[in-house]
Amino acid sequence: MTESVEVVVIGGGAMGSSTARSLALRGREVLLLERFEPGHRNGASHGASRNFNVSYADETYVGLLVEALPAWRELERETGRPLLDLVGIANHGANPGFDAVHASLTRAGIPVEFLDPAEAGRRWPGIRFDTRVLYTPQAGRLNADAAVAALQESAASHGATVLHGARVVGLEVGEGVLVRYETASGSHEVAARTAVVTAGAWTERILGAAVRHPRLVVTQEQPAHFAVRDESAAWPGFNHSRGAGDDYWYSDVYGMLTPGEGVKAGWHGVGPVVDPDARDFLPEPVQLAALQRYAREWLPGVDADALVPISCTYTTTPDHNFVLDRTGPIVVGAGFSGHGFKFTPAIGRVLADLVDGSGPAPALFSLAR
C-alpha cells in the first residue's frame, strides 16, 4: 500500500534533519527517512566537534552565518542541549585574503581583529604562530552529534516523522514523487508533493538521471585527535593557511579542541575518492604521517605520537559552493564541500523555503551552474 505525505526528506544527517525541523515548525507534514541508526558514523555529520568558523569574505556565506548564530542559540534553548561554544577562532598563515575577510565581517558587524604572533602565542601556547593572526571571538566549536540529535528531537516534537533504518531505494518523479524505501520490516512506498534530497555522499546515487547537478566528488577525509600536553591550556579553533615553503602539506589545516578527545587537526578535502558504500574507514598512512609532522612542527601543545584517526566523508563541488536548489518536485541540498555544518540551521530554512516556493536560493548555489 502506498502511504502519502506532503514532504519526504531523504537523509537524516545535519542538513536533512534541519530541513525536516524547519518544515515541521511551519506545520508541514514531513517524513524524514534515514538509512542508518541514530548517531551513526557513516556520513559527514558525526563527532563532537566542528568549527563554527565565521572567516568568510563572500557576503552570501556571511549572511547565512549571521542567520545561523541566533538559530543555533534558539535550538539550544528549545532542546536544553549545549551545542555551540564560542571559544574563538585563530586564522593564521600566509593568506592574502585575510583583509577581505576582515572588511566583510566588519561590514556585517561581526567582531574581528588582527593579533601579532607574539600576542597570539601568549594567549594560546599550544599553537605556534609566525604570521599575523586574524582572530574572530564570536566563533568557536559546535557539537555535531548533539546538534543532529537536537534537530531530530525538535523536528519530531513539532510533528515530523523521523524514521531510522529506512533506506531509500527508488525515487520516481512525476507531478509529485514516489519514493520506495526498505526497513527491517520490508519494502514501502510513499507518495509526496515534494522530496528533499539531502543524502550527502549518496546524493548522486539517489538522484540518478532525474536531476542534472554540478559534479559531486566523494572523498574519505582523515583528521585525527592528538593528545593534549596540558589539560588546562586554552585552545581556540584554528585555520592555518598553507605557505610557499610548506611542501609536505596536503592543503590548509583546520582544527579545534574536542573536549575529552584531544585537539583535532586535519587536511581539507584531499582524502582518497571513495564509493560511500565501499569504504575502509582506514587512514591513508602517508597523509597521516604528514599530519603528525604538522602537529610536531606547529602544535607544541599536543603529543604528535598520541593520536586517534577519524574517518568522515566530504562531498565536494568543483567550486566548493553548496547546491541548494529545486527542479520540479525535487529540492536538493548537497555538495557541502567540507564546510557546511556551521550553516546548518540556515540551510534548513533555505531548503524549506524552496519546498514552500517562498524564495529562490542564492544563484551561487544553483543546480545549473
Ligand SMILES: Cc1cc2nc3c(=O)[nH]c(=O)nc-3n(C[C@H](O)[C@H](O)[C@H](O)COP(=O)(O)OP(=O)(O)OC[C@H]3O[C@@H](n4cnc5c(N)ncnc54)[C@H](O)[C@@H]3O)c2cc1C
Ligand atoms: C572530517 C570533517 C570535518 C569537518 N569539519 C567541519 C567544520 O569544522 N565546520 C563545518 O562547518 N563543516 C565541517 N565539515 C562539513 C560538515 O560536517 C558537512 O558539510 C555536513 O555534515 C554535511 O551534512 P549532510 O547532511 O549533507 O551529510 P550527511 O551527514 O552525510 O547526511 C546524509 C545522510 O543521508 C543518509 N542517506 C544516504 N543514502 C540514503 C538512503 N538511500 N536512504 C536514506 N538515507 C540515506 C546517510 O545515512 C546520511 O545520514 C566537516 C566534515 C568532515 C567530514
